[in-house]
Amino acid sequence: MTDTDMDRQNTVLEKEIETAIKDIARKKAVLSSFEQAALAKDARRRRLVRGLSGVAAALVGVALLYVFLPAKTTVSSPDAGACIRGGEMASDRVIGLIRSGKYGEALELIDKERAELTVDEGLSEEAKTYERQVIATETRKLDSLENCLRNKR
Amino acid sequence: MRLVRDSDYVAAVRHGDRKMLMDMYERLRACFNAWKRLCRDVAEEDASDVFQDSFVILWENIEHGALYSEDGQVYACRAGKRYDVQDLSAYFMRIVKNKYREMLRRNGKLPIFAADEDNMPDTSADDVSASRHLVVCSSIMDLPARCRQILTMFYYDEMSLEEILEALGHDGSYNGLKTRKHKCMQSLKDRVTWLFRELGLD
Numbered sequence A: 001m002t003d004t005d006m007d008r009q010n011t012v013l014e015k016e017i018e019t020a021i022k023d024i025a026r027k028k029a030v031l032s033s034f035e036q037a038a039l040a041k042d043a044r045r046r047r048l049v050r051g052l053s054g055v056a057a058a059l060v061g062v063a064l065l066y067v068f069l070p071a072k073t074t075v076s077s078p079d080a081g082a083c084i085r086g087g088e089m090a091s092d093r094v095i096g097l098i099r100s101g102k103y104g105e106a107l108e109l110i111d112k113e114r115a116e117l118t119v120d121e122g123l124s125e126e127a128k129t130y131e132r133q134v135i136a137t138e139t140r141k142l143d144s145l146e147n148c149l150r151n152k153r
Numbered sequence B: 001m002r003l004v005r006d007s008d009y010v011a012a013v014r015h016g017d018r019k020m021l022m023d024m025y026e027r028l029r030a031c032f033n034a035w036k037r038l039c040r041d042v043a044e045e046d047a048s049d050v051f052q053d054s055f056v057i058l059w060e061n062i063e064h065g066a067l068y069s070e071d072g073q074v075y076a077c078r079a080g081k082r083y084d085v086q087d088l089s090a091y092f093m094r095i096v097k098n099k100y101r102e103m104l105r106r107n108g109k110l111p112i113f114a115a116d117e118d119n120m121p122d123t124s125a126d127d128v129s130a131s132r133h134l135v136v137c138s139s140i141m142d143l144p145a146r147c148r149q150i151l152t153m154f155y156y157d158e159m160s161l162e163e164i165l166e167a168l169g170h171d172g173s174y175n176g177l178k179t180r181k182h183k184c185m186q187s188l189k190d191r192v193t194w195l196f197r198e199l200g201l202d
Helices: A003-075 A080-085 A092-099 A103-115 A125-152 B006-014 B018-038 B044-063 B088-106 B128-141 B145-155 B161-167 B174-198
Strands: B067-070 B073-078 B081-085
Touching: A003 B018, A003 B044, A003 B128, A003 B145, A003 B174, A092 A103, A103 A125, B006 B018, B006 B044, B006 B067, B006 B073, B006 B088, B018 B044, B018 B088, B044 B067, B044 B088, B044 B128, B073 B088, B081 B088, B128 B145, B128 B174, B145 B161, B145 B174, B161 B174
Parallel strands: none
Antiparallel strands: B067 B073, B073 B081
16 A cells, blocks of 8 residues: 555545544534433423422321311310219219220229119108109219210210 | 334434434433442443433434334344344443443453454444444544543534643643644544454445
8 A cells, every 4th residue: 555545545534533523522412402401301300299299298288187186186185074074973983084084994883883873762751752863863964974975985 | 192112213313303312312311310320330420421422322323324223123233234123222221331331441440351242333234434434433432531522622613722722721731732632533543443444344
């Protein structure tokens, strides 16, 4: 191969390299614009996901409040005082059980105490009549206390 | 929503469809990001360079017929042999992995092996000039970043050596830059000439 041939080949190669460099640079410029667009799209998607997560979290929060708030007032805030006020005739043991939230045990004790409310047969007829009235009142109050406690459970 | 097939992308990009090119870019970017998450040691800047270089190679391959579609099937051509491309993402990821290995070798993090067939650029089936172009492009992509930057500024941006020196923040002297540009060009020519001979394109 002569020097002229080598020069010519070298010139052709240089021209090919120059063309390729320009081609790559043009393509890279296009890809940079794609990358900017893709990044902007990613950022929009992230904002949207963040927004939707916020909305979803708020909805879950509202749903939880809706489910638990009414139940909480019924289950864990027993207005024992209100029941006791209606049942002054209950024994100290029944009142103690109600105050400590042991409603099941209190109900059992109420049943037992109510069963023990009987008229003393040794009393006069007048006294028996009075005692029946007292027992009726006390039974009514125990019934009311029982109903109140059953509603609290 | 219509499912776009790999062959649709290849055909559309071959015909200069910019929208399909962008769709393909986004699809392959998602594949690349998944791979990047698995390779936790890839620096963000390196990853971006590897992705862009790999995508340019893919684009060049499609544009110059090294990757083409026929009857709904995608084919690639290398060293005169045609083979099926079952999955465009897998084909692209092979380019990515080669680029990444090349980058690690350049940075001294991998030993230098002789180029195997997998590292050889794809070539056009029946167009020597297109094949030569692909080989040159592939070799430019394998140049060190500084070399590519200098050559791009000189040939694409048409900057003078004085302007390049200023743009690079006066990193060295004018003569140093001139020598460096010459060496970059020479190493590129040597590699391209060797590849032309290996692939029978000289």
